[in-house]
Amino acid sequence: MTTNSLAPIANLLQQHRVAICDEWLNDIMRIWEHSHAGLVDKEEVSRQANDFLKELAVFFNSHSGEAPAEISTNSPFGKIACELSIERAKKGFKPADTAQYIITLKNVLTRHFLRTYSETPVDLALYLRVMNDMLDRISLLTFEMYVETRERIIAQQSLSLSELSTPIILLWNNVLLLPLVGVIDTVRARQFTERLLEAITRYEANVTIIDVTGVPVFDTSVARHFMKVIDAAQLLGSRIVMTGISPEGAQTLTKLGINFSNIISRATLRSGLAEALLLVGRRIELIGGVRP
Amino acid sequence: MDRVCIQVTDExxxxxxxxxxRQMAKMIGFATVRIHYIATAASELAANLFMHANGGLFEVCNLINRPGIELIATDNGPGIADIEKALQEGYSTAGGLGCGLPGVKRLMDEMDIDSRVGQGTVVKARAWL
Incomplete structure (x- = not known):
């Protein structure tokens, strides 16, 4: 049997697990009671703490102090770190709270080590160093996990936002409406161009109303995107009626020197709709006998 | 806050x-139309950083001595070989409409360009309250 220099840590963790766990929970609950009152399920925290200590014991049992330990996101510690940071984040815990959790364990273990190995300072130094190193790395792992989860959420949100924001509506036979809301960047421009051209073909639209009421900035790059979509739409046989340019927007476009000479533009969607219907030979009329 | 810096690296x-x-212009007290001009000029300058120089630094400054706003776009890009030409209507090297820089000049009150080929460009545009 090979002698494992770190086995005593594992032994200590196994023998004193209940005591360590209790001390750790006491310390952490005292801190969290103030900042996260009512959010912590004591049983769950206790279960997690137990699992964590068990995993640490297994690790020190199978690992000697020489080579630095590999801790990847796939290891059991990765799973624990994941649970710690992600599950807690959902409850409104900050990454600092998770770090606090690990630091508290570090303090408790340091106390136990000092008590148990005070006779053998050389061993004590090694154990403390290894334990510190290990917990620091787990701490980093929880932080990494937290950021990763956040980033995934942000990516998902921006994806669903871009899907939400470009509906194409069939207003009347052969009349389409594209209401644009928000910043127009290259990705979105490409997206609505593709969808609009497809819809024009499918519905044989003669007129397309593009409403830009919700577009905050109309600069030359936005204008360029519009000119492209307008040209392509006209090739497919659809006139473009642009609506919703604000008075300020109109002045800005003039200053920039952009002119949309080949389209019909109306200040409001209402007059744009009337114009579009006229282009397909329709008109909205009062029904006889009903008072307005 | 008197100065805001934005690192422009993507769209x-x-x-x-x-x-x-827009926020700074509103805070300084510009009229609605001018706020719109300033926001558009900022968008134009930042887009130039992204399109022509592979990114750069964009700053918005609140001018104290004479009330106004200054937009500064700094990059380490290819530089502008012929500034006269860049300010001409309809001239573009990157497939744009060619009215970005001349447009900014009209939207703001003052604009100066300092550019060295191969080293980079600094565009400063000011609008007075």
């Missing part, structure tokens, strides 16, 4: 630059 930063300029 989303352009909107952020415009938003910050």
């Amino acid at each position: 989303a930063n352009i909107a952020e630059a415009s938003r910050q300029a």
Whole structure:
């Protein structure tokens, strides 16, 4: 049997697990009671703490102090770190709270080590160093996990936002409406161009109303995107009626020197709709006998 | 706050630059139309950083001595070989409409360009209250 220099840590963790766990929970609950009152399920925290200590014991049992330990996101510690940071984040815990959790364990273990190995300072130094190193790395792992989860959420949100924001509506036979809301960047421009051209073909639209009421900035790059979509739409046989340019927007476009000479533009969607219907030979009329 | 810096590295930063300029202009007390001009000029300058120089630094400054706003776009890009030409209507090297820089000049009150080929460009544009 090979002698494992770190086995005593594992032994200590196994023998004193209940005591360590209790001390750790006491310390952490005292801190969290103030900042996260009512959010912590004591049983769950206790279960997690137990699992964590068990995993640490297994690790020190199978690992000697020489080579630095590999801790990847796939290891059991990765799973624990994941649970710690992600599950807690959902409850409104900050990454600092998770770090606090690990630091508290570090303090408790340091106390136990000092008590148990005070006779053998050389061993004590090694154990403390290894334990510190290990917990620091787990701490980093929880932080990494937290950021990763956040980033995934942000990516998902921006994806669903871009899907939400470009509906194409069939207003009347052969009349389409594209209401644009928000910043127009290259990705979105490409997206609505593709969808609009497809819809024009499918519905044989003669007129397309593009409403830009919700577009905050109309600069030359936005204008360029519009000119492209307008040209392509006209090739497919659809006139473009642009609506919703604000008075300020109109002045800005003039200053920039952009002119949309080949389209019909109306200040409001209402007059744009009337114009579009006229282009397909329709008109909205009062029904006889009903008072307005 | 008197100064906001935005590192422009991707397209989303352009909107952020415009938003910050709009906010600052509103805070200084510009009229609605001028706020619109300033926000658009900011968007234009930030888009130039992204399109021509592979990114750069965009700053919005609140001018104290004479009340106004200054937009500064700094990059380490290829530089502008012929500034006269860049300010000409309809001239573009990157497939744009060619009215970005001349447009900014008209939207703002003052603009100066300092550019060295191969080293980079600094565009400063000011609008007075």
